[in-house]
Amino acid sequence: xxxxxxxxxxxxxxxxxxxxxxxxxxxxxxxxxxxxxxxxxxxxxxxxxxxxxxxxxxxxxxxxxxxxxxxxxxxxxxxxxxxxxxxxxxxxxxxxxxxxxxxxxxxxxxxxxxxxxxxxxxxxxxxxxxxxxxxxxxxxxxxxxxxxxxxxxxxxxxxxxxxxxxxxxxxxxxxxxxxxxxxxxxxxxxxx
Amino acid sequence: xxxxxxxxxxxxxxxxxxxxxxxxxxxxxxxxxxxxxxxxxxxxxxxxxxxxxxxxxxxxxxxxxxxxxxxxxxxxxxxxxxxxxxxxxxxxxxxxxxxxxxxxxxxxxxxxxxxxxxxxxxxxxxxxxxxxxxxxxxxxxxxxxxxxxxxxxxxxxxxxxxxxxxxxxxxxxxxxxxxxxxxxxxxxxxxxxxxxxxxxxxxxxxxxxxxxxxxxxxxxxxxxxxxxxxxxxxxxxxxxxxxxxxxxxxxxxxxxxxxxxxxxxxxxxxxxxxxxxxxx
Numbered sequence: 056x057x058x059x060x061x062x063x064x065x066x067x068x069x070x071x072x073x074x075x076x077x078x079x080x081x082x083x084x085x086x087x088x089x090x091x092x093x094x095x096x097x098x099x100x101x102x103x104x105x106x107x108x109x110x111x112x113x114x115x116x117x118x119x120x121x122x123x124x125x126x127x128x129x130x131x132x133x134x135x136x137x138x139x140x141x142x143x144x145x146x147x148x149x150x151x152x153x154x155x156x157x158x159x160x161x162x163x164x165x166x167x168x169x170x171x172x173x174x175x176x177x178x179x180x181x182x183x184x185x186x187x188x189x190x191x192x193x194x195x196x197x198x199x200x201x202x203x204x205x206x207x208x209x210x211x212x213x214x215x216x217x218x219x220x221x222x223x224x225x226x227x228x229x230x231x232x233x234x235x236x237x238x239x240x241x242x243x244x245x246x247x
Numbered sequence: 248x249x250x251x252x253x254x255x256x257x258x259x260x261x262x263x264x265x266x267x268x269x270x271x272x273x274x275x276x277x278x279x280x281x282x283x284x285x286x287x288x289x290x291x292x293x294x295x296x297x298x299x300x301x302x303x304x305x306x307x308x309x310x311x312x313x314x315x316x317x318x319x320x321x322x323x324x325x326x327x328x329x330x331x332x333x334x335x336x337x338x339x340x341x342x343x344x345x346x347x348x349x350x351x352x353x354x355x356x357x358x359x360x361x362x363x364x365x366x367x368x369x370x371x372x373x374x375x376x377x378x379x380x381x382x383x384x385x386x387x388x389x390x391x392x393x394x395x396x397x398x399x400x401x402x403x404x405x406x407x408x409x410x411x412x413x414x415x416x417x418x419x420x421x422x423x424x425x426x427x428x429x430x431x432x433x434x435x436x437x438x439x440x441x442x443x444x445x446x447x448x449x450x451x452x453x454x455x456x457x458x459x460x461x462x463x464x465x466x467x468x469x470x471x472x473x474x475x476x477x478x479x480x481x482x483x484x485x486x487x488x489x490x491x492x493x494x495x496x497x498x499x500x501x502x503x504x505x506x507x508x509x510x511x512x513x514x515x516x517x518x519x520x521x522x523x524x525x526x527x
Binding site for chain 1: 291302317352355367400428
């Protein structure tokens, strides 16, 4: 199935998605990777207010390549980064916030339970950064630039961002885990 | 080209070389990806490979880096013993990296390993990383091979026991299974066997520069077939091509050791070369 979704996402938008479905997202997405995740959790632990809303948000695991021009920031290249690095921090992030979709690449080990009935993981083709940049229409703002260009939180307006493959749905089905388990079985047979 | 190249021309050429490496893949890499797409039967994997091919074309046509992770700056230099630049080559390469960072542009990726502070221009202590090899002749060949972190992070090195040559294949397979979709397959796998702790890693990295259409020996083919039998596929979503090629490089090592390094390369096997100096 193919779905076109508009942000902010509602729970019913993502509950209908099943692993291997194709999704396109329009609206606003926020980039966040290692350092931004760490800072979000640190601020929330101290009870501080974030400078952006994660209500119905779409988090994009991406450290974009941006260029500053006279009229503001321009996206040069902005594909997904390895989501696995954020696996440990994601369950708490999802517990604290109503994030409805995470876009990344490579999947996330041990996160399917935390996603259940809350959020989906959408896979975008790794390395396809020129393609992704075409679908990002505007850099709305940037937070935490002190973390460096890749680690800052960039707020982006996108149109039909995709095709995204539902990698982990909100019912616990995880394509990456299925592929991994199959590969492990093949390897065990080879080792016999 | 005379070996009396000016410093300015040299810096210009290296900055242009980096641009080329970032926006355009070598033909053998594109051909291998096209073949992988043609034979893929898993529809999800096929769609991923099609996106990759479309992205390659777009990056080339728009002259933008194909991946936002423009990598850490690595160079392989073969310096002819009769090549006389008349200026500090390392300092000039560093300047070219700074220039390319602004011009191409490149994402500033170089950070202090502990404070994580970004230098902002892709240079720093030990970066760019330049591997020098002294060769006979009057030429200087420089290969730029910017390396992204997604695949580099999935690389591995083990000091095996000398009697464990039979487990090298298994080490590669375990590394690939553990990596799953994280290093952006289809991969190129460089395996360095022998030498010493650091020499094995260097061999593995050099193996990534081998043309993908270069014939593989029986050992390399055996590993490649086993890797592709795992079914991890493009981006770890399942499929028939997990790796495009496996290249092994060896060096003599101590009788008591067997260093094995596996350097994992994503589909964007970026590298470009230039030769300075008199034609011999």
